Amino acid sequence: MDPRGKNVWITGASSGIGRALAVSLAEAGARALVSARRADRLEETVAACRAKGAKADALPFDLADVTAVTGAAIQAARMLAGVDMLVCAGGVGMRGTALDTDSAVARRVFEVDFWGTVELARAVLPAMRARGSGQLVVVTGVLGKFGAPRRSFYSAAKHALHGWCDSLREELLGTGIEVTALVPGWVRTEISERALENDGMPHRKTDPGQRRGITPEECARRAMPAIVKGVPEQLIGGIECGSVYLNRIWPGLFRGMLRRRGIG
Template sequence: MDFKNKIVWITGASSGIGEALVYLLNQTGAKLIISSRRADALYQVKQKCKKNPLDVHVLPLDLEQTETLFTKADDAWKIYGKIDILINAGGISQRSTVLETESAVEQKIMNINYWGTVNLSKALLPKMIEKGSGNLVVLSSIVGKFGTQFRSSYAASKHALEGYFDSLRCEVFDKGIHVNIICPGFIKTNITINSVTENGKKYGKMDQNQENGMTASDCAQQILKAIDKNKEEVLIGGKETYGVYLKRFAPGYFSKMIRKRKVV
């Protein structure tokens, strides 16, 4: 896929993997719509785009406010008259046990990670089908393949995304719509710092695994390669991605191993 002049909408674009995707796509000549909750941070990202900054449009949104997302999708479509690729990179992680986590926090995680992504994608889908093409890119996680301690609702939201978009892919394969599920492992971003605890407060600490993980830029490059090759699903990261295969082929051994592994 040549990304030049492609219309790409990226959520979670103010930091982490989403921000890294903005810079790489800007260099390719793509026309961008960038979204997150923080308008000021989005404008800072826009200012760092070296090529054609006028082709980078800021559209703030809050994925937790799921009832607003259909209107936001209409607003985004009107900017260029179409959207070729939606990259759902927005989300929130968790650091708390099942027993301690308040129900409102669990609902918040599901609203942002699952319903936010689903509603935004579903809002664009009829328009993409009408024009006969489109890519829906979903950032899941290797935790979308197996759960670990302190991430129950986060893992649930990612498992749900994979089931939903696997089903959607089957339904739209003959309509020119591609679905790419991206499963990153440990990527060096602030996702751990911004994770919510049992009462919704920010965790505020960097996970050592995250600190030693792949750079967001390297991850973004692999995501673009996956979109280019229309990969249905791709694992991105280091040795942690082997856990997906251990879970599948040696579940008993994997279960014992994951219980002992330090994950915070």
């Protein structure tokens, strides 16, 4: 969907990829409503969007709180007089192990990364369906295409998002709603510093893969044509994106490389 003149709601917009997408969409002529929990950081995103000449507002809420999610959807519809495009970039990373991560931490990753996005989309898309147009953009990631050590619940939540988006896209054929999954590789954001360890404490380190990643602005720049064209799925990143194809055609070789090199 061409974002010019459209009402776009972006989650995860207080930092990283969500923030960069909000600014790019604002620059492309969208009116932006930006969400996350940190209100002060959202105001910075609002200012950056307004600096591009766009109308922009903030709506803070917690994706892990389903009541807050449905309440925010009602408020967003009022603030924007209808949401034309929902961009779901809110998410939390993990650096815990598959067996020893505290169950509450594992469930939190799913609450934010899977259920937060899914419940929000389920609250927003019926109005798009009634209008006969709209777009859902979901930021998943290459770990939604393969698993890796210390990423189990994150990877599982992102795989689940891919399955849900693929099903939804088929169900919405002919309704005028496009479903676009953006699949970044490594992007230099706060995600690994804030990722949850076994006990729920933040990892507090930027992993080497992340450090070598593209900038969030570059990620948004490459995402924009996919958003405008409404492509079903778009890989965005460096050589790590090739891993998705390698894993599909030669999984043994891929696993060997993963074991030798780690994931970054």
